Amino acid sequence: MTAPFYVSPEQLMKDRADFARKGIARGRSVVVIQYSDGVAFIAENPSQALHKISEIYDRIAFAAVGRYNEYENLRIAGVRLADLRGYSYDRSDVSGRGLANAYMQTLGTIFSSGAEKPYEVEIFVAEVGASTDHDEIYRLTYDGSIADVQGHAVMGGRAEQVETYLGEHYTAGLGLDEAVRLAATALSNDAETARQVPSAQLEVAVLDRTRSQPRKFRRLAEERVTAALSDGG
Secondary structure, three states, rough: OOOOOOOHHHHHHHHHHHHHHHHHHOOOEEEEEEOOOOEEEEOOOOOOOOOOEEEEEOOOOEEEEHHHHHHHHHHHHHHHHHHHHHHHHHHHOOHHHHHHHHHHHHHHHHHHOOOOOOOOOOEEEOOOOOOHOOEEEEEOOOOOHHHHOOOOEEEOOOOOHHHHHHHHHOOOOOHHHHHHHHHHHHHHOOOOOOOOOOOHHEEEEEHHHHHHHOOEEEOOOOOHHHHHHHHHH
């Protein structure tokens, strides 16, 4: 009788982590950056229909990298959870922290399960507050790990190079145009050779605390992004 093939739990988890990381690294980066009036998301995304950045609820947004079908499932689940909680209790009971905790549990359960492959995704969940000090940004990885973000963060693609550039040039209190220019330049520094990411391939959205409407999420049109990039040149 042939003995069953044995793989140690440590090796199994390492293999699953390596598999997820490789899938995420093949994507293009997403930057989240705090600016004076809110939180901005900037992603390199040539598609005009398949968004990496989306609204979840009034003051909450979601950004992701990796396999589109997997993070789209997470986005839809987040919208449903937020709508149900807001309808059952009160809209103020829907929080970025609660949503991030739900994603943490989902991703952690999937990663630890041997019945299915791990999700090849990383996500940001952000909630804009009344001031910069009250903004909440969470980064969640494929294994359910969660970290809160201050100032800026990057995920997907060559994240280390982009993060290094942001760390060297970011200052608190940036205006929106300055934040967009900084993020676009950082995304252009993710390769060995210099390049320029055209505005048509940038997906930009913000949580704007100055909006009078309860919904603080808005997308920036290509013309608005082009104008922001041009102001710096």
